[in-house]
Amino acid sequence: MKKFLLFLSTPLALLPAMQAHAQSADDDDVIVVATGVAQLASEAGRSVTVLDRETIETRQKVSLSDLLATTTGVGVTRNGGPGAVTAVRIRGAEDAQTLVLIDGVRVNDPSSPGGAYDFGNLLTGPVERVEVLRGPNSVAWGSQAIGGVVNVVTETPTDGFHARANAEYGYADQVSTNATIMGGSSDIQGALTGGYFRTDGISQAASGTEADGYRQYGASGRLKARITPNLRAELRGYWADSKLELDGFPAPTYAFADTEEYSTAQELYGYAGLTGDFGPTTHRIGFSIADINRDNYDPTVSAAPLYLYRGRSEHYSYQGQIGAPMARLVIGADQDNQRFYDGAATFSANITSVYGEAIVTPMMGLAITAGVRNDDHSGFGGHVTWGANVAYSPMPGTRLHASYGEGFKAPTLYQLYAPYYGTATLEPETADSWEVGARQDLVDGKLSLGATWFQRDTTNQIDFDSVTYTYANIARTRAEGVELEVEIRPNDRLTFTGNYTYTDAENRSAGYVGNDLARRPKDIASVSADWESPFGLKLGGTVSIVGDSYDNAANTTRLDGYALASIRAEMPLTDRIAIYGRVENLTDEDYEVVSGYSTYGRAAYAGVRLRLD
Template identity: 60%
Template structure:
């Protein structure tokens, strides 16, 4: 669990055994986790390798407060919902770039194409957090950090093969020489898959190749250039709704996606590093196409989304007890399909004050203003407190506001409703941002010199002006309201270095509060209860063995709560053994008991599946 304290250009370091882990997702700058008043879960590279995870969504599904649904096999549309919020209300960041898809009708990020081979670290913040991050951070934030440069030359690679002729291979190299540092990863995933349609007979395959890269140039201590890039090219076989029944069945349809995310920034640290400045330009470019060979070779759907952001952030430690974080951002986004093109822009300013009046107490407050071309101004507030006592008790409380701007499709698409800043549009008829208010309180207690930790968090969130399709007007309108409240329990044990046990339980009551026939009913695909437990043990002779068991409770597949999805239990076993200093063999069995289940009505899920692979590291 202990790693070197080597900070990166993300502002992230993992501390040694005598100090605290550092996170950036709560305020946008690096903070010890015991100074954070919000609920944050950290997944490290060691966790990824121990769990032998390929899809990031599979890891997130075992995280407190998070539920995942996937429309079929690997690579199909995958929704990640935090604390019962919509998947489009989960803000996703990769290496400092907001990657929510502007070509998606609601602006959700599709986790179906995100794999763990290139990832060093994931931070999951639960609850609204729009002050540092802006739009879409209503349910929470998933912050992805890919492989970072290392002090010395290091390399790693792994390859595995398994069920449905599946292949996953990854390689990474990183290092530093003089003022230059860099890292490069490459990955390839392919599988024959399963049938997307649960009643289908043909397998629907998947293929992706991708790469990430980082380059750093430290011209003088504290002044440098940071470049980051992410590329993925994917192809997913699909099923459709063919005539004459127009129900989900085997077809030859498929989709392609090309994702390109980039970051170019300069950091300048002044006043003995008390004043840190960062200027950056980021880009997210997503091309999506759907094909149906039954109707020819041209795409049946074309989506082109692009977001460009210009950012400044200042982080000034006035004195040891007072820290001021402030920033300015401008974002341009555009969306195009086969016949139309839309664009908009937003300019934002935010400020945060982090005060530590006494050593054990950290109080944070912030405000943000967004001036959007379509809907005008929106001001957002947030505040939190963390009290870390010497007894190992940490008390946390936070109040957070979140908002989600209407997407380009919701504003200007064929069923769109323009915003109030659009000339000639009365305010009462305009589309406004979705808004949320959340408060949570939690307590965490560590025992046995940090070898045991238990925590509990209560949260309550109300979302208003939620955008939904209005069947009365056949347009998008602010007609929905939702409420979610619940409790999250976490337990972590490491009584000896060789044994690790973690478990969590979440109870989330997310309900529709919109006037009408669905008032008071459960939101679709939001189970009330989820449980996950994982245990791993390393034997003295190099063998590691582990297991994960997860339970997802009953839910409904529709807003009217007519179509019930039964709960299910998934169990998996894994093992690995080092056969040399740098060489390891591993294998796992997923869905050990071949559970039959659905997460989306009519769509297929994996049965029992086995995989085996090799891993090599050099440093």
């Protein structure tokens, strides 16, 4: 932290010549993550961050988690270099309590112990838009939405012909390439994206000397067709094949060190749906599938996988909307079938759900949303959650919001049925959350300030019981804090954004009462500035500041805080071609986010971007 002032001054010194993008959703943004249906952000009494394609390209981030790490209320840790296990925690919740959707498909891994989604394999190449909901919302999304929801949308096809591509090279022999083509007419539209990424990486073990590389092939596609004037069909698909070199715990010392181990992952997500408009009602039926295969290898032991995990989810859904003056009613039903195979046995569970929401706008500037949901799990029965929120704009440029939300997380198949460790009688984890906030625009919209207070209590949290060596409902936690945001736009070419989150994430479990939750720093901040010249040159910088934290529940292993600075530039060569580059960890800060694991030092990258419209 001794370089804090230098880091902080980097983008501020460039401020007279920079521009950045807002993070919290603007009032006229259309979002779906708050209620499960499209609505204006001004109608949602929830905290939502929106990251669009322009932001992704401006920040030049390759891993989506690196971009999420600069957003309000989000903490990210990664066990090594690119591709390594990456956890995203929202407002101090566990990473397994974040529900992740890619093109509407629930992609949390049912074969992992906690059911968390590993963000290590999620790259930004095919991503068009990301919505981050902060706080529980099981009414709209069901199980797992205790900490929040991350909704990732890949390139959406439009009329006409459009294409984009980029290629970059940099530190650790890193190569990243992506290309997207899309087009169509008013009746049928399609988009296809393909990408390749590789890097020599760094040693996962901080004590190691052998670099651990990473490679991924990926593709995504979407097809939309109008069957009749009132009926539309859509297909979506996402595929990624990844390989990551690992470090392990070799004999005779069994200390974390260089090894020849590696892991592979194949992810396949798909969706098929029909949407019909009939008078004041809209109806949608859909089917989605998430198939995740993970294998771990140690060539010094066997050519066959030492461990293999097969997770599969099949989701059937119906959603109906009924519109009326000043009100909208949403009703729905879901069937979620999950399966987990560990190489020896197959385990499965089903959740059947029904829900309803009402979005009411009784007067100009006021929106009230309330809903209830029942989830019936094949193993432990039914569970009811409800929530309500209000958004009020008493005058232009002012928005007040408040919400109460409940979240629940069903025990994972691993926690229920894993040999030796599973407990079939587990209860679901539950959470209650409150938030109150305000946003105010000043100086004719050139200055925007936002503040939100939040509190979440989680009970029946499932953890590994070191006494019985099984999973049990033994954990309780509370997270409360404040989020502050600022955006300054003195003119059309210059923008400054900043956010700060204070989170007191307290462990209230027996034996740990009063301790901080592991890897949950109390203080996280990010400031960015970007500017675009009259002839197209773009310059920018970001400083991310993370406070001290602990690596373990006992709070005996401390992780020192750190600050990271990055600078970036982009220059158009023609109206279709631009070159760009960035330097990350500008001051070569030495830091840890997970004890014993390496992090990148100073690294530089350069690339070229092509766009056809």
